[in-house]
Amino acid sequence: MTNVNNNTLVYVVEDSHSSGALYCRQLEKAGFTTQHFFDGYSALAAIKKSMPDVIVQDVNLPDISGLEVLQFVKKQSKSAQVVIITSNSSIDIAVEAMRLGGFDFIEKPFSAARLVAAVINANKQTIKDLVTTCHKTEMASLPKQDFIGESLAMQTVFRLLISASRSKASVFITGESGTGKEVCAQTLHNAGARRQEPFIAINCAAIPAELFESEFFGHVRGAFSGALTERKGAVEVANGGTLFLDEICEMEFALQAKLLRFLQTGTFCKVGSNELQQSDVRIVCATNRNPSAEVGEGRFREDLYYRLNVIPIKLPPLRERTNDILLLAKHFLQSKSAENSKAFQQLSPEVEQFFLNYDWPGNIRELQNTIENIVVMHDSIVVSPSMLPSDFGHVQHAPLNNAPINNIKKSPSYAASSHHDIVPLWIVEKNTILSAIACCDGNIPLAAAYLGVSASTIYRKIKSWEQTDN
Structure with a gap:
């Protein structure tokens, strides 16, 4: 038999003293905590005061119908699963009970095993509903900004972000170009305890190797030719907040060792200085490459990879998020229209169908740029096929x-x-x-x-x- 938590509370609503006592003994033997009520109004008062996990009730009560109790339960903000008992074999009552939200329907006489199984299954559903409600509440509280989606793949990403936001562990985001890696990192930062502190982003592919150390750790005056003043690096500026390292696999191999040392000690020296400084930053990095393959090819340090890859998040390409394409397109249409004082409100059915059929090799960035081009270049309420950019869908x-x-x-x-x-x-x-x-x-x-x-x-x-x- 399935193990039952002794804190699982079951209300038994049965006007027969002997039958109610029997049901309670059978359920308590299975590990449940029970409470017996002899009429509907007593049960309603107790339910209003404290909702149990499961309710087992006879449909025929001396004061009100058991179906009325069921309806009352389902109207409460926190509901319980209800198992209906009846000696009436009419299928109509079973159908009505299920229609009103009943979980199960058992007819007298029934065995102890049947009763216990019904309550165990009802309790499992109560727990499942509670977890789902908590997830939905957490998802709604996640500040997504332009990072939105309803697809199963994105719901998985959102759950990972919620879990990661509660810690300062390093996060490694992977995904094709244009999938929204920096927006994902910003969303993670905004959802965590560091939201009031700086979010500093560095594109490792855009900074020359000879300047990278200065950009990262800063430099003192005279550290090199052109260093006319002292400069704070990204590590110092991001102290207390989040440091986002985009295209991390583009970082020079020698610089990777210095990054690893900073991650291990939390200390650094500015270029041209021996003074040891400290910085508390959360590292979030991203790449459009396969980082494990880069490690295998000897272009990325294995020890650094394992240090950064504490919480991996893989962003799906837009072609694998078909359910999100129109959601994103309409979101961008609304925001870009507001920014440019345009009147666009919707996409034509032809444009919607084309968007759904298109592969979007440039992912969300391509979709956003396409919508912005349409909004800037045209004036209308509905986006029509003729408004699509002439080079849309191909480079050359x-x-x-x-x-x-x-x-x-x-x-x-x-x-x-x-x-x-x-x-x-x-x-x-x-x-x-x-x-x-x-x-x-x-x-x-x-x-x-x-x-x-x-x-x-x-x-x-x-x-x-x-x-x-x-």
């Missing part, structure tokens, strides 16, 4: 057979009357795609939307046709 593309896309003519359709007339499938596909492009005046993203595929798929196929023709 050479038209098929070196002919302008707009000049591609609609290809003929084929109806085979014998096996000699059967056209290979790839040619049929090619003709269909070229026809769609022609119908859309050369707008490949729009054609892709109507075809129900991503624009990148069409570009790949056109490239393969070019190679075949050559």
Whole structure:
């Protein structure tokens, strides 16, 4: 039998003294704490004062119906699971009890095992509902800003952020470019105890190696040519707060050792000084590479990796967050319209379908930039396909057979009357795609939307046709 916590409280509402006493003995033997009530109003008063974990009640009470007790329970802010007992075999009562929120329905006579099993299962559901409510409350309290999502992958990320925000452990964020790694780090900082302290971000790929140590630890006057004044480094400025190291795998190998020493001791010296200083910072780092592969190739220190990778968070690419694409697009449309004093309110169904079909290789950054381009360049209430940027969906593309896309003519359709007339499938596909492009005046993203595929798929196929023709 499943172990039961003795603190699990069960109210038994049964007007029969002997039956109620029997149910209580059976449940107490299984490890539950029980309390017996002989009528509905007594049970209501006790429930209003203190909600139990589970309620077992007869549907036929001397004062009110057990279904009324059930309805009262389900209206409370904190509810319990209710197991209904009846000697009436009518299916109508069972259906009504379930409709009103009852957890289980058992008919007299029943065994002790059946009663205990029903209460154990009801208690499990009570615990599950409590955990779900706590998670939802915590999720709602997480300051997401532009870091939003409803997909299962993002709910996992949010739960990790909630757990990580309660500590000062190092966090290692991985993900493709444009997935929102810095926004994730900022969200983590805003959710933790250091939210009132600085959040300092350093892009390890953008700082020359010879200047990195100075940027990181600072320097004193005269430390090197051009050091005319003393300068605080990121470690000192971020004291008490969070230091975000973006593109950490781009850091020079020699500098990695100095970072490791700082992480181990919490102390540092400015360039040109022997004075030891201390700084209490939380390190959050990010990379679009595979850090373990970088360690295997000898480009990243293994000891530093394990020091930083205490809490790993992997951000999913946008193509794996289909449920979030329109959510993000509408969020950016609203915010960019407000910033630019525009009236945009929604996306047309065609644009929505295209956004859902597109692969988004540039991830959230590409989506945000696309929406901003549309808002800045156009004035309307609804985003239409014609407003999509002309280069949207590709960086550079050479038209098929070196002919302008707009000049591609609609290809003929084929109806085979014998096996000699059967056209290979790839040619049929090619003709269909070229026809769609022609119908859309050369707008490949729009054609892709109507075809129900991503624009990148069409570009790949056109490239393969070019190679075949050559």
